[in-house]
Amino acid sequence: METLRVTDMHTGGEPLRIVTNGYPQIPGATILEKRAYVRDNLDHLRRILMFEPRGHADMYGALLVEPSLPGADLAVIFMHNEGYSTMCGHAIIALGRFAVDRGLVSAAGDTARVNIECPCGMVVADVTIRDGKAAEVSFESVPSFLFAGDVRVDVPGHGKINCDVAYGGAFYALAPADAFGLEFGREPVADFIEAADRLTEAVKQAVALSHPDAKDLAFLYGSILTDGGEGEGKPSRNICVFADRQVDRSPTGSGVTARMAALHAKGKVRAREVRHFESVVGSRFTGSVERITTAGDFSAVTVRVSGRAHYSGEASFVVEEDDLLGGGFLVR
Numbered sequence: 001m002e003t004l005r006v007t008d009m010h011t012g013g014e015p016l017r018i019v020t021n022g023y024p025q026i027p028g029a030t031i032l033e034k035r036a037y038v039r040d041n042l043d044h045l046r047r048i049l050m051f052e053p054r055g056h057a058d059m060y061g062a063l064l065v066e067p068s069l070p071g072a073d074l075a076v077i078f079m080h081n082e083g084y085s086t087m088c089g090h091a092i093i094a095l096g097r098f099a100v101d102r103g104l105v106s107a108a109g110d111t112a113r114v115n116i117e118c119p120c121g122m123v124v125a126d127v128t129i130r131d132g133k134a135a136e137v138s139f140e141s142v143p144s145f146l147f148a149g150d151v152r153v154d155v156p157g158h159g160k161i162n163c164d165v166a167y168g169g170a171f172y173a174l175a176p177a178d179a180f181g182l183e184f185g186r187e188p189v190a191d192f193i194e195a196a197d198r199l200t201e202a203v204k205q206a207v208a209l210s211h212p213d214a215k216d217l218a219f220l221y222g223s224i225l226t227d228g229g230e231g232e233g234k235p236s237r238n239i240c241v242f243a244d245r246q247v248d249r250s251p252t253g254s255g256v257t258a259r260m261a262a263l264h265a266k267g268k269v270r271a272r273e274v275r276h277f278e279s280v281v282g283s284r285f286t287g288s289v290e291r292i293t294t295a296g297d298f299s300a301v302t303v304r305v306s307g308r309a310h311y312s313g314e315a316s317f318v319v320e321e322d323d324l325l326g327g328g329f330l331v332r
Contacts, residue, residue: 002022002045002048002318002319003021003022003316003317003318004019004021004022004023004045004048004049004316004317004318005019005020005021005022005314005315005316005317006018006019006020006049006061006314006315006316006317007020007098007311007313007314008311008312008313008314008315009094009097009098009309009310009311009312010094010249010309010310010312011090011091011093011094011250011253011283011307011308011309011310012090012249012250012251012279012281012283012284012285012307012308013249013250013279013281013283014060014090014248014249014250014252014279015058015059015060015249015312016060016061016062016090016091016094016095016309017049017050017055017059017060017061017062018061018062018064018094018095018098019049019061019062019063019064020064022045022317023042023045023063024042025066026038026042026063026065026066026077028068029068030068031065031067031068031069031075031077031117031118031119032119032214032216034065034068034075034077035077035084035119035216036216038063038077038084039083039084043083044327046061046079046083046084047327047328048317048319048326048327048328049061049079049317049328050079050080050081050328051081051328051329051330052328052329052330052331053325053328053329054315054317054328055328056330057081057244057245057246057330057332058081058246058247058249059080059081060078060079060080060088060090060091060246061078061079061080062076062077062078062079062088062091062094062095063076063077063078063079064076065077067117068117069117069122071115071122072115072116072117072122073099073104073105073114073115073116074095074099074104074114074115074116074117075116075117075118076091076095076116076117076118077119078091078118078119080242080243080246081243081244081246081330082243082244082246083243084119085119085170085221085242085243086118086119086120086169086170086216086217086221087118087119087120087123087141087142087168087169087170087254088118088169088253088254089139089141089168089169089252089253089254089255089256089257089285089305089307090248090250090252090253090307090309091253092116092118092123092125092137092139092253093125093137093138093139093253093305093306093307093308093309094137094309095114095116095125096112096114096116096125096126096127096134096137096139096309097127097134097137097309098309099112099114099116099125099127100112100114100127100129100134101134107127107129107134109129110128110129110130111126111127111128111129112126112127112129112134113125113126113127114126114127116139118142118169119216119217120142120169120170120213120217121142121213122142123139123140123141123142123169124139124140125137125138125139126138126139135308136306136307136308137306137307137308137309138304138305138306138307139253139304139305140290140291140302140303140304141168141169141254141257141290141302141303141304141305142169142302143293143294143295143298143300143301143302144166144167144168144169144257144258144260144261144295144300144301144302144303145166145167145261145265145295145298145299145300145301146164146165146166146261146262146265146266146298147165147166147167147171147207147209147298148164148165148207149164149165149262149265149266150162150163150164151163151164151165151173151203151206151207153199153202153203153205153206153207154202154206155180155195155198155199155202156198156202157198158179158180158181158195158198161175161179161180161199161202162175162179163175163199163203163223164262165203165207165209165220166258166259166261166262166265167211167217167258167261167295168254168255168256168257168258168259168260168261168303169254169257169258170217170221170222170242170254170258171209171211171217171218171219171220171221171258172220172221172222172223172224172240172242172254172255172258173199173200173203173220173222173223173224174223174224174226174258174259174262175199175223175224175225175226176225176226176227176228177192177195177225177226177227177228177239178228180195180199180225182195182225184227184237184239184280189239189247189280192225192239192241192280193241193245193247195225196222196223196224196225196239196240196241197223197241197245199223199225200220200222200223200241203220203223204220207220211295211296212295212296212297212298213295213296221242221243221254222240222241222242222243222246223240223241223242224238224239224240224241224252224255224258224259225238225239225241226238226259230263230268230269230275231259231275231276231277231287232269232275234276235276235277235278235284236259236275236276236277236278237277237278237279237280238251238252238255238259238277238278238279239279239280240252240255247280248279249279249280249281249283250279250283250285250307251277251278251279251283251284251285251307252279252285253285253305253307256277256285256287256303256305257287257303257305259277259287260275260287260288260289260301260303261300261301261303263275264289264301265299269289270289271288271289271290271291271292271301272288272289272290273288273289274286274287274288275287275288283307284307285305285306285307286305286306286307287303287304287305287306288303288304289301289302289303289304290302290303290304
């Protein structure tokens with residue numbers, strides 16, 4: 001009988017199941033090699049933790065592994081209903097607080113810094129300490145960029161749609177919801193999921209992605225439908241549909257990063273200018289362009305994203321030998 005121990009948190013409503021015990025030692029000289037090993041050899045553990053009866057179709061997880069980059073306080077492999085992602089902002093916000101609370105970093109003063117090695121690179125989180133406790137968390141993203149602007153794709157059932165394709169630690173297609181005849185607060189989430197999933201598939205067919213650092217980063221993670229706003233004056237609402245039609249309850253940290261990178265590339269946001277973003281459940285992140293940089297031949301920026309994370313519980317999960325459903329299943 002396998003025993004897996006986890007700490008559950010959420011950031012803006014989006015769950016994060018942090019695996020604290022139960023995995024074997026993960027070999028690999030780099031985080032991408034470790035990610036590949038987990039994917040190819042230990043994927044049954046992902047299904048146990050993410051799928052029913054212990055999880056659900058929109059569960060998200062973080063597996064802590066031994067860091068390979070100098071200066072990293074911890075390293076993480078992200079998991080979800082389809083597999084393993086390269087970056088997750090809501091998880092970084094939760095892990096920043098988790099690292100402080102578990103004593104993985106020093107919390108002296110008003111701010112604690114946590115260096116988190118992710119498959120996309122090192123992400124630095126800054127944790128506000130208030131009354132001796134971890135509070136808000138912000139992180140500076142990896143170099144992020146607009147890969148292709150105003151791409152016109154043929155989306156079944158919707159015709160030609162204009163979208164941007166941007167990288168914020170993962171690649172997303174970005175499009176206004178009204179291009180699909182959708183309005184936040186009017187149509188059900190199911191309609192947004194269907195439209196975003198169709199957009200993702202259309203962009204996958206039309207746009208050949210590449211990343212200057214590693215070919216393992218060059219895949220379209222999902223699509224983000226927005227209210228068309230830019231987060232100036234009032235929060236811009238968006239919904240992120242990623243992996244296998246999974247819905248992010250938070251504004252999406254890597255998605256906010258991608259949106260800010262696209263806005264900056266189009267001259268719609270300046271460095272240090274703060275913008276606000278709101279999820280389908282009303283939770284909010286802020287984003288601002290931190291630095292102007294490059295990523296290979298791309299003009300790029302790093303983005304600072306801020307939010308709050310909270311604990312929801314701890315658990316020990318087992319799989320009994322005669323449990324035919326113990327390996328996990330999904331019903332939608």
